[in-house]
Amino acid sequence: MVKQQYTILVVDDEENIRWLYKEELEEEGYSIVAAASGEEALQMVSKSKPDLVVMDIKMPGISGVDALIKIKEIDKNIPVILCSAYGDYKQDFTTWASDAYVVKAASLDELKKAIREVLEKRYTGK
Amino acid sequence: MDSRQKYEILTKIVEISSSSSQINERLMQAAHFLCVKDLAPTIAFYLLQRRNRHLTLRIAADSGGSLQLPAPPYSYKLPLPDDPLCKPLNTLLPNPLDPEILPPNDLFRSLRPHGWSLPLADETQAYGAMLLLSPTPFEIDNDTIRFLLVICRQITLALRSSILKNRDQQKVRRLKFLHQIGAQLNASEDVQSVFSQLPNSTLTFFSNSASILNIFASDQSQARSIDQSFSDTKQRELVLQVSRLQADRAKFISHPLVIDKNSSLPSTTIYRQFFNQFCAHIILPLYSQERMVGTLEFFLDNKPKSRDLLPFGKEDLELLEILAVHLAATLERTRTQNQLAIANRASLLRTRQLTLSHQMKNALLAADTPEKIIRLTLGALVSDVGFTCSPALYMEFQEKEDAWRGLFYATAPESTPTDPDNLKESDHLKALTNHLLEATTQKELAKFRLPNFDLAPRRFQQAVNGKKPTLIPAEFVTVLHSRLKTLLPGQKIVIIPIYIQEHLKGLLLANADHVDSQDLAYITLFTDAASLALDNTELYQRLQSSLATLNSAQLRLAQSEKLVALGEMATNMAHEIKNPLVSIAGFARRLHKKIPDQSREKTYSQIITKEIERLEEIVNNVLSFSRPESNKFEPCDLNQLIDETIALFARELKNRKISLNVQLTPKMAALECDGNQLKQVLVNLINNSIQAISGSPDNNHQISVRTSCYCDLKKRQEKALIEIEDNGSGIQEQVLHDIFNPFFTTKHDGTGLGLPICHRIILNHQGNIRIHNREGEGVLVSVSLPFKHNEPPKPIV
Structure with a gap:
């Protein structure tokens, strides 16, 4: 069975991070699009609906939290993973609007794991 | 009688009458002489006496013995002027005595002599009469009469001078008397x-x-x-x-x-x-x-x-x-x-009482514990210079035992060094002060208990509830307990209830044999002051403890405010650092994967990755400091926790040749704690110890870990005590007060967050962490944790 290629939108104001995520996640077999701000991300979501959004919180312009709400308003079925350096937001957001919360770390293993789990839950119905 | 005889007689009479002997003696001599010269068988001298109201037979000389005159002195009330005997006193002329004629106040009613009465008188005063008496009719010629008058005149002179002399002597005596009595009275x-x-x-x-x-x-x-x-x-x-x-x-x-x-x-x-x-x-x-x-x-x-x-x-x-x-x-x-002396004594007494009361007031004000006040009060009660109510006993009601317990007992000292009245003011106060210090507890008193007074005599109960010192007969008190008779001998006892804010705090019982109502009023004044002072100390102690609580709360508040500010800063920094860090780490890993094994570059990239991981750990530490703890308090076995922690260090300790001495108190109760957090604390502390030891040159490196239990009496909590001790170099004194401040570190690669995190975790556990530093000799860190928390713990941010 041919594995379905999911499109993931990466939102981060840091170019290096976007690049890193792109390279790492493409290696995992995902198709990656990137946005540098919350506004850009919203445009892209409404144009072409990605299968998943990985989004930073602290960004110039609208924050990741606000962008998350707006994305959910556009299509509540698009899963969003928040990925931030702040550990202390974790409890607030996991239980609320986002589908997962990952603390930014040097190792991307945790993020990759969260992406797998969310995608599986959302698209394979497991 | 010829003139020569007359001359002889007169010469003799002059001689006798002017001699220096007593007047009676002279009269006697004269009488005898005249008798001998045969002028009359009996010669008698009657003299006026008692302020001329009486005529007294003073001298009688008798040659024949035929006339029995009464023995002199023999006085008569002065007869009437026409009495034959007295007549010459008025007429100054001789008067014959006739036994046939009976005058009203006849002097010789029984004797009835014959004879003559001759006046002893001069122009100014009559002194008496000379009587020539005979049992038989007695004739005498005019010449002889005249001669006798001359003799009488002579005797009169002697009498007069004698009386004058007597008067002078009396005057002198009186003056002397007045002088003497005056002196006596004055003195x-x-x-x-x-x-x-x-x-x-x-x-x-x-x-x-x-x-x-x-x-x-x-x-x-x-x-x-x-x-x-x-x-x-x-x-x-x-x-x-x-x-x-x-x-x-x-x-x-x-x-x-x-x-x-x-x-x-x-x-x-x-x-x-x-x-x-x-x-x-x-x-x-x-x-x-x-x-x-x-x-x-x-x-x-x-x-x-x-x-x-x-x-x-x-x-x-x-x-x-x-x-x-x-x-x-x-x-x-x-x-x-x-009156002056009484007033003086009263004012002295008042002065003494005032001084005492003033001194007591000062002492009571200076006393900061109820015990001191009670001792001062007892001392003043029993002291000789105070109220002399010795001995005295102080009791307090113990609610747990539902009984009165004797707390203090004082007696006056056996002997005072000097009479208290003679003491100078300063000595007097010194004596009192010294004595106050001597008023001590009696050891055996600890066993002395009285049941509550529900069954006590009514008079006793009234005295206790009366709020004022009351005097009652001793038997109403001693009936309460057999020992009271020996503790409080005497007839009367003064009961002084000590009330604090309408609440009966204690009871003073003292011997009151020397107490009167005035003293009682004074005792009332004094014990009122003591009650007030007691009240003050309680208030003072309450104030002090609430002040201490306030202080510590303020400290904690300041500390948490500081931590909040630091937390915010740390969070911001973490975010700023972490983003580039994530990039660096990500690409380094990617690079690392691409580099062929066993090449030098592989080693380089390995180092980069490792170092970045270290950096990330530091940032994570900061973030964990700023993140609210999610405490999971559950009963843990502290010893097991320590064993697990120590196991983590086993290899490192062996490598560094550090001997570990573990003394765990067995069978400790379960400790309510977050095991992971507590482990983090232990890791941190042991790590610190290892690093401290490694820095010291000594070879005999040793770390001791001990656990024990104790009871915190102040908080009434059972607590566990963990002690971690090393024999390293210790902490420099000047940095000691900084060690709990975040970001303070003495290590070149430290974050300065280890001890602050430990501190916060222990505080979250309602525990305490203390550093006992011996500079150059090592550090003892003691952590005390309550086995059970008093209230649900709140996270401290």
Whole structure:
């Protein structure tokens, strides 16, 4: 069975991070699009609906939290993973609007794991 | 009788009468001489006495012995002027005595002698009569009569000079007496003693008369009477009756009152009896500053032994008046002196009481614990210079036992070093202060218990509930407990309830044998002050403890505010650092994957990755510091936790040749804690110890880990104690106060967050962490944790 290629939108104001995520996640077999701000991300979501959004919180312009709400308003079925350096937001957001919360770390293993789990839950119905 | 004989006789009489011997002696010689010269068978001298009211046979010389005259002195009341014997006193002429003619007051009614009465008198005064007596008719010629008159004249001269001399002597005696009595009175503080010495004075008058000194009541003293010189109680009773009879009258006299047989006296039986024994009753008013202070009464004997002072004479009365003035002045003076002395004593006492009360007040104010106040109070109660209520006992009610417990017992010292009255003010205070310190607890008192007073005598209960010190007989108290009799001997006991804000705090029981109502008022004042002081100390202690709580709360608040600010800063920094870090780490990993194994570059990239991981750990530490803890408190086995932690270090300790000494108290209760957090603390602390030891040159490296249990009495909590000790280099004294501040570190690669995180975790556990530093010798860190938390723990941000 041919594995379905999911499109993931990466939102981060840091170019290096976007690049890193792109390279790492493409290696995992995902198709990656990137946005540098919350506004850009919203445009892209409404144009072409990605299968998943990985989004930073602290960004110039609208924050990741606000962008998350707006994305959910556009299509509540698009899963969003928040990925931030702040550990202390974790409890607030996991239980609320986002589908997962990952603390930014040097190792991307945790993020990759969260992406797998969310995608599986959302698209394979497991 | 020829002229030569006459000359001889006259010469002899002149010689006798002018000799220096006593007048009686001279009269006797003269009488005998005249008898011998055969002028008459019997020669007698009758002399006027008692202020010329009596004629007394003074001398009688008899050659034949045929006339039996009564033995001299023998007095007669002065006969009428026409009595043959007395007639010459008026006429100055010789008068023949005729036994046939019976005059009304015949002196010789039984003898009926013949003879002549010759006057002993000069132009101014009559002194008596010389009698020539014979049982048979007695003829005498005119020449002889004239000659005899000359002799009489001579004898008169002698009598006169003798009387004058006597008077002078009396005057001198009186002056002497006045001088003496004045001196005595001036020196005396007590009129009675002077009065009692009157019979011994130079004037024998006083020894011949009974006397009474009445001192009238002044404001403070009672009326008194002193009497003396009575021959027997019967006589005394009689005189006192007479005195009482005149008492009312005596109160209002302004001049001496003389009552004798001749005055118009009340014809009572008492006075009749009185005048059988006495001849006069003299009442002298004692006036001082126009105020009558008393009376002086004299009762003159009918037969005075001495003639040096005869009553009713103006001079004698004057003397008595002077005496009365002296006595009155002295009475007034002593009375004033007494009043002054009393006032002085009262003011001294008041001064002493004031000083004591002032000192006690100061001491009570200075006392900061209830115990000190109770001891001071007890000390003042029992002290000789305080209230002399020794011994005294203090009890307090113990609600747990539902009984009164004896707490303090004090007795006065066995002997005071000196008489307290003689102590100087400063010594006096010193003695008291010293004694106050000596008032001590009696060891055996600890066992002394009294049940509550529900069954106590009603009077006792009333005294306890009365709120004021009360005096009650000892038996109402001693009936409560058999030991009380030995603890509190005496007849009376003062019960002093100590109330604090309407609540009965304790009870003072003290011996009160020397306490009167005035003292009780003073004790009330004093114990009120003690109650107030007790109240103050309780308030003070409450204030102090709440102040301490406030201080620590403020400290904690400041600390948490600091931590919040730091947390915010740290969070921001973490975010800023972490983003580039993530990029660096990500690409480094990617690079690492691409580099062929066993190449130098692989090693380089490995180092980069590792170092970045270290960096990330530091950032994560900061983030964990700023993140609210999610505490999971559950019962843990502390010893097991420690064992697990130590196991993590096993290899490192071995490598560094550090010996580990573990002493765990077995079977400890489960500790309510977050195991992971506590482990983090232990890791941190052991890590610190290892690093401290590694820095010290000594080879004998050792770390000790101990656990134990103890009871925090203040918080009433069972607590676990973890001690981690090393023999490293210790902490430098100047950095000691910084070690709990975040970002402070002495290590070149430290974050300065290890101990602050430990501190926060322990505080979250309601525990304490303490550093006992011995610079250069090592550090002992002790962590105390309650086994059970008092209230649900709140996370501290």
